[in-house]
């Protein structure tokens with residue numbers, strides 16, 4: 001699974017609202033329910049990821 005390969009570091013480590021990929025629920029609102037659908041992923045300060 002390609003997962004996070006395409007997401008630039010500046011939107012994660014370089015983003016004070018995210019900090020690290022281990023904060024799953026920051027971008028995946030449904031993380032607590034096990035929902036990681038890429039269509040519902042939102043990166044703070046960037047918006048919905050669309051590729």
Ligand code: HEC
Pocket residue numbers: 003004005006007011012018020021022023024025026027028036037038039041042043049051
């Ligand atoms: C910076 C925001 C961010 C964080 C933090 C993050 N993700 Fe993601 N994740 C995304 C985005 C955006 C995508 C879609 C990637 C793409 O389409 O290239 C994604 C995709 C995924 C996918 C693939 C979903 C699919 O429909 O194919 C899984 C599984 C996933 N993330 C799990 C996790 C887990 C588990 C964590 C915590 C360890 C995590 N993510 C943390 C943003 C994030």
